[in-house]
Amino acid sequence: MSGFDPLVEPAETLSSAEIERYSRQIILPGVGLEGQRRLKNARVLVIGAGGLGAPTIMYLAAAGVGTIGIVDDDVVDSSNLQRQVIHREDAVGQPKVDSAQHFVQGLNPLVTVVRHQLRLDSSNVLDLFRRYDLVLDGTDNFATRYLVNDAAAIAGIPLIWGSILRFDGQVSVFWNEKGPTYRDLYPEAPPAGLVPSCAEAGVFGVLCAQIGSVMAGEAIKLITGIGNPLVGRVMILDALEMSWTEVTLEKDPETVQPRELLADYPAFCGMPSRGEPSIEVPEVSVQELKELLDAREAGTQSFEFIDVREAGEADIARIPGATLVPRADVLSGEVELPRDAEIILHCKSGGRSAEVGRFLMAQGYEHVRHVRGGVNAWISSGQPGGSVY
Numbered sequence: 001m002s003g004f005d006p007l008v009e010p011a012e013t014l015s016s017a018e019i020e021r022y023s024r025q026i027i028l029p030g031v032g033l034e035g036q037r038r039l040k041n042a043r044v045l046v047i048g049a050g051g052l053g054a055p056t057i058m059y060l061a062a063a064g065v066g067t068i069g070i071v072d073d074d075v076v077d078s079s080n081l082q083r084q085v086i087h088r089e090d091a092v093g094q095p096k097v098d099s100a101q102h103f104v105q106g107l108n109p110l111v112t113v114v115r116h117q118l119r120l121d122s123s124n125v126l127d128l129f130r131r132y133d134l135v136l137d138g139t140d141n142f143a144t145r146y147l148v149n150d151a152a153a154i155a156g157i158p159l160i161w162g163s164i165l166r167f168d169g170q171v172s173v174f175w176n177e178k179g180p181t182y183r184d185l186y187p188e189a190p191p192a193g194l195v196p197s198c199a200e201a202g203v204f205g206v207l208c209a210q211i212g213s214v215m216a217g218e219a220i221k222l223i224t225g226i227g228n229p230l231v232g233r234v235m236i237l238d239a240l241e242m243s244w245t246e247v248t249l250e251k252d253p254e255t256v257q258p259r260e261l262l263a264d265y266p267a268f269c270g271m272p273s274r275g276e277p278s279i280e281v282p283e284v285s286v287q288e289l290k291e292l293l294d295a296r297e298a299g300t301q302s303f304e305f306i307d308v309r310e311a312g313e314a315d316i317a318r319i320p321g322a323t324l325v326p327r328a329d330v331l332s333g334e335v336e337l338p339r340d341a342e343i344i345l346h347c348k349s350g351g352r353s354a355e356v357g358r359f360l361m362a363q364g365y366e367h368v369r370h371v372r373g374g375v376n377a378w379i380s381s382g383q384p385g386g387s388v389y
Contacts, residue, residue, distance in 0.1 A: 052138025
């Protein structure tokens with residue numbers, strides 16, 4: 001039923017309990033007992049137990065994939081619960097891999113979960129990938145996406161990729177031996193900071209399920225050898241219009257797939273190289289900021305106070321007196337801040353404002369500072385402006 005051979009050899013037998021549990025799946029044309037035995041024997045690696053990892057882990061476990069490896073070095077935060085549906089309120093503060101394993105054990109104790117609480121890099125990714133039949137990537141940063149793509153291509157295993165932002169999602173299957181890879185879709189990484197993360201731009205919670213369930217379905221199809229996998233095709237979802245667009249993707253003869261991993265994927269994506277000394281942006285505490293803002297109001301101080309977050313974030317909380325200039329507008333050059341003024345930057349917690357500060361200082365700006373802890377520190381100190389988020 002497929003143009004591809006089944007990816008996994010079948011396990012020897014299914015127990016009566018397994019046959020009963022998976023009976024509605026076993027009776028599907030093309031799956032049968034043999035297909036279910038292939039799922040039982042499969043080893044699938046999921047990168048990220050977040051928005052996309054949650055539904056893929058859920059449906060892979062429910063389908064009877066025998067071994068699910070989960071890679072994540074983060075802990076559960078209350079802001080995750082809006083979309084990362086395998087995590088519960090009582091898991092806040094726990095490692096995501098532990099929370100995910102607990103969920104799977106409750107859903108299907110016949111599945112083995114292997115926890116990998118680590119951050120992938122060039123030193124560990126190939127050894128890890130060679131233990132699995134295929135990998136699903138639901139990460140949200142370009143450095144990891146290129147790393148995962150290259151490692152999957154070198155290891156010779158298929159990569160099921162998904163991406164979400166705001167109301168839009170994309171999903172495809174990259175398989176260097178059978179078709180195009182992520183590098184054929186995106187030969188070059190966008191400039192660092194130009195594309196906001198979900199934490200900055202927001203994400204429609206159910207979009208995770210829509211894209212994640214497609215990713216899980218592609219994994220099941222590849223394992224059992226049924227259907228037409230998304231090799232050489234990219235599905236694009238506009239969840240507001242509820243419309244799917246299919247784009248054909250072919251190998252680009254100009255794209256060279258690396259035969260060995262790059263030493264530094266963050267550097268490839270325009271971020272500071274590992275080990276490279278980072279420009280230190282001087283900080284302003286929220287107490288100092290309050291004094292500076294009072295002095296500016298009184299006319300004894302003059303400076304540009306810039307909020308580099310997204311507009312939606314400013315609706316939740318804001319520091320009075322700040323001008324909203326999103327990070328991407330500064331980094332792309334769309335907005336140029338005055339060079340002859342002192343500039344104080346702030347964001348949610350200090351990461352993005354430091355990034356913009358480093359960019360400005362590298363461009364020759366001499367009087368740049370940023371607020372330590374950002375708007376959350378401002379609100380937590382008792383100042384008015386909204387809620388910590």
